[in-house]
Amino acid sequence: MSSRLFSSVLDIATPGRFPRTQKWVWRRVYNILSLFWSDADWRFMNYGYLPEGEPFPLKPEDEPERVFIGLYQQAVAGLELEGKHVLEVGSGRGGGSRYIARYYAPAAVTGMDYSPETVRRARRLNDDTPVLSFENGDAENMPFADGSFDIIVNIESSHCYGDVPAFSREVSRVLKSGGWFTFADMRPKSQLNSLDVQLGAPGLELVEHRNITPRVIAALDAAETRKSERIGKSRLLRRFMSEFSGSKGSVLYKGLKSGSVVYVARRYRKAR
Numbered sequence: 106m107s108s109r110l111f112s113s114v115l116d117i118a119t120p121g122r123f124p125r126t127q128k129w130v131w132r133r134v135y136n137i138l139s140l141f142w143s144d145a146d147w148r149f150m151n152y153g154y155l156p157e158g159e160p161f162p163l164k165p166e167d168e169p170e171r172v173f174i175g176l177y178q179q180a181v182a183g184l185e186l187e188g189k190h191v192l193e194v195g196s197g198r199g200g201g202s203r204y205i206a207r208y209y210a211p212a213a214v215t216g217m218d219y220s221p222e223t224v225r226r227a228r229r230l231n232d233d234t235p236v237l238s239f240e241n242g243d244a245e246n247m248p249f250a251d252g253s254f255d256i257i258v259n260i261e262s263s264h265c266y267g268d269v270p271a272f273s274r275e276v277s278r279v280l281k282s283g284g285w286f287t288f289a290d291m292r293p294k295s296q297l298n299s300l301d302v303q304l305g306a307p308g309l310e311l312v313e314h315r316n317i318t319p320r321v322i323a324a325l326d327a328a329e330t331r332k333s334e335r336i337g338k339s340r341l342l343r344r345f346m347s348e349f350s351g352s353k354g355s356v357l358y359k360g361l362k363s364g365s366v367v368y369v370a371r372r373y374r375k376a377r
């Protein structure tokens with residue numbers, strides 16, 4: 106797939122333009138990816154985050170996925186997770202939920218994703234982790250009772266949603282009073298202001314906002330070799346995967362570098 110064609114697909118999949126088509130396209134993409142991409146040592150589908158300074162603690166077996174775990178580590182750093190009920194919305198192959206379940210002693214972690222094949226893949230890849238489960242469900246209409254969770258995590262998933270305000274209202278509904286919503290994703294620079302309006306459902310107070318683009322670019326650079334070795338294995342999908350995974354030279358990598366695409370992190374708290 107040429108970069109120009111990929112740009113057109115991105116255009117259709119860009120939040121706000123064709124919401125229903127966008128949602129349908131992404132679901133197909135993730136179903137197909139999860140069906141055919143069976144690598145047991147690949148539990149993440151994000152661009153990563155490389156913090157400055159001292160590296161955060163990780164078990165040796167998790168080191169290969171450090172940069173992808175980094176997005177989760179920065180999302181939950183400083184939050185009290187022990188004994189808490191955590192929901193990840195858009196949990197993908199489950200690596201982020203698995204990291205939280207294994208490192209922070211929560212009571213339970215539920216990963217939810219709207220791609221049924223991705224949920225099946227996540228269950229297979231993470232069946233070694235107690236307190237962790239995966240469910241099929243839509244961010245815009247979650248299958249959970251009001252006030253079910255202490256913490257909701259959402260990493261690089263919201264750009265797929267047809268209705269981000271509906272997602273934010275659902276977050277506010279299923280969070281307990283005093284609970285935290287921690288979010289990270291990218292948007293075209295021109296959409297940043299509307300993203301903040303869309304995420305601010307009644308009951309959610311914005312506590313922290315950061316532009317993490319430089320740390321995401323550093324992670325993309327650090328992961329380039331591992332990714333290109335993996336991508337190189339599948340000739341048919343090579344071009345698509347290279348664009349999709351943000352390899353150097355891809356449309357999204359260039360967008361992040363030039364500032365036309367921005368990767369942000371937000372933290373909200375539900376009023377007590």
Ligand SMILES: C[S@@+](CC[C@H](N)C(=O)[O-])C[C@H]1O[C@@H](n2cnc3c(N)ncnc32)[C@H](O)[C@@H]1O
Pocket residue numbers: 131132135148149150151194195196197198199200201217218219220223242243244245259260261262263265266267
């Ligand atoms: C780029 S992947 C990120 C996965 C994971 N958060 C990670 O960092 O590895 C985006 C995920 O969001 C899921 N997703 C997209 N739209 C969704 C929706 N409306 N409800 C729930 N999950 C959704 C996709 O199926 C996909 O697994």
